[in-house]
Amino acid sequence: MAGLVIRGATIVDARGERSGDVRIRDGRIVEFGDIREVGDEPVLAANGRYVTPGLIDCHVHLCYEGGPSPQVMAKKTDAQLAIEAAAHARATLLAGVTTARDCGGRGFVETLVRDAIRGGLIEGPRLFTSGHPIVKKGGHMSYYARQTEGPADCATAAKEQIAMGVDWLKVVATGGITSPNVDPKVAELTEEMIRAVVEEGRRAGKPVAAHAHGGDGIRNALAAGVRSLEHGTFLDEAMIGMLLRDRVYLVPTLVATRAMIDAGTAKGVPEFAVRKASEIDPIRRRAFAECVKRGVRIAMGTDAGTPFNMHGENPRELELMVEAGMTPAQALEASTVTAAKMLGIDADVGLVAPGHAADVLVLARNPLDDPAAYRSDLAAVVRSGRLVLGPTDGWSQ
Numbered sequence: 001m002a003g004l005v006i007r008g009a010t011i012v013d014a015r016g017e018r019s020g021d022v023r024i025r026d027g028r029i030v031e032f033g034d035i036r037e038v039g040d041e042p043v044l045a046a047n048g049r050y051v052t053p054g055l056i057d058c059h060v061h062l063c064y065e066g067g068p069s070p071q072v073m074a075k076k077t078d079a080q081l082a083i084e085a086a087a088h089a090r091a092t093l094l095a096g097v098t099t100a101r102d103c104g105g106r107g108f109v110e111t112l113v114r115d116a117i118r119g120g121l122i123e124g125p126r127l128f129t130s131g132h133p134i135v136k137k138g139g140h141m142s143y144y145a146r147q148t149e150g151p152a153d154c155a156t157a158a159k160e161q162i163a164m165g166v167d168w169l170k171v172v173a174t175g176g177i178t179s180p181n182v183d184p185k186v187a188e189l190t191e192e193m194i195r196a197v198v199e200e201g202r203r204a205g206k207p208v209a210a211h212a213h214g215g216d217g218i219r220n221a222l223a224a225g226v227r228s229l230e231h232g233t234f235l236d237e238a239m240i241g242m243l244l245r246d247r248v249y250l251v252p253t254l255v256a257t258r259a260m261i262d263a264g265t266a267k268g269v270p271e272f273a274v275r276k277a278s279e280i281d282p283i284r285r286r287a288f289a290e291c292v293k294r295g296v297r298i299a300m301g302t303d304a305g306t307p308f309n310m311h312g313e314n315p316r317e318l319e320l321m322v323e324a325g326m327t328p329a330q331a332l333e334a335s336t337v338t339a340a341k342m343l344g345i346d347a348d349v350g351l352v353a354p355g356h357a358a359d360v361l362v363l364a365r366n367p368l369d370d371p372a373a374y375r376s377d378l379a380a381v382v383r384s385g386r387l388v389l390g391p392t393d394g395w396s397q
């Protein structure tokens, strides 16, 4: 595989800012500093621009289209979902997200997309998948999820996902916003049911992510031993203490409610979803701010694919995290090293450093001055050493 030299950049990652050249070979960063000798590899003259690690989005749904209601999925065939998920994966990568975790799809379509990306058949981020969400019978997302009754059935459901090659397991601990007739405050899977999934996952080396808004559901998920808590709307002081004690990651997905509120019923978002999102939005932002203050491990995630939360707009989450209480440096950390740690790949991705995978972005503005730079000033995306977005002339010096 050909290499690449990025010249004259300011590197911005969780270790801070520094200037230098970056040499990439065989998909990895091999050298950083003052690089004089350039062979036949192409040179990207980044002079005056900023190089950051590719972003990691820990919560996407490649099978969701971003329309007014994800329930439209029920009317689609798996083949249709596969084509759409492949397009969504590409849009995600071109937005600067070089790694993503899918938190629930149908027919293992997202897992097949992961394999097609790995095989070089299609373009997309490094993907981690979780198959069908495991839910209570008739609960949130039951229109496509694996519905379960009781702990034994939950264990079977976990085995089914593992057999299909998923990387994570996803459980739904409370109601949610986008399904009618469920309440985000109400617990759905019981602690015993979640524990059955966690234990099955542990036997196979698959961690568990739990969707949870209400306090009872959050407590059930944490007591059962999940690794990541998705949304975490009604987190209180005691629950934050549990997160810290058990080293559980919070994936806030702030942009999901904001996108639904902004679009509103005018754009066709169901009235029940707009109502629940409006109620939840200020509460979750307060809980998020408290988690930032207390030092909870926070990994960036968007819930991309939910209503008007479009694949390819993922970096908007960093803007909202800063608006809700993080510094831009903390938002960068949540979107790179912390997310990588949660996924167990921090030795490999999340920093612009020799030995790490060459997943980097070039930005025309410093994201530490304004995280909106990820959306407005993205000049290049390098994934595994390949320029997938950027100038064809290498920004001739």
Ligand SMILES: [Zn+2]
Residues within 6 Å of the ligand: 059, 061, 103, 303
């Ligand atoms: Zn989700």
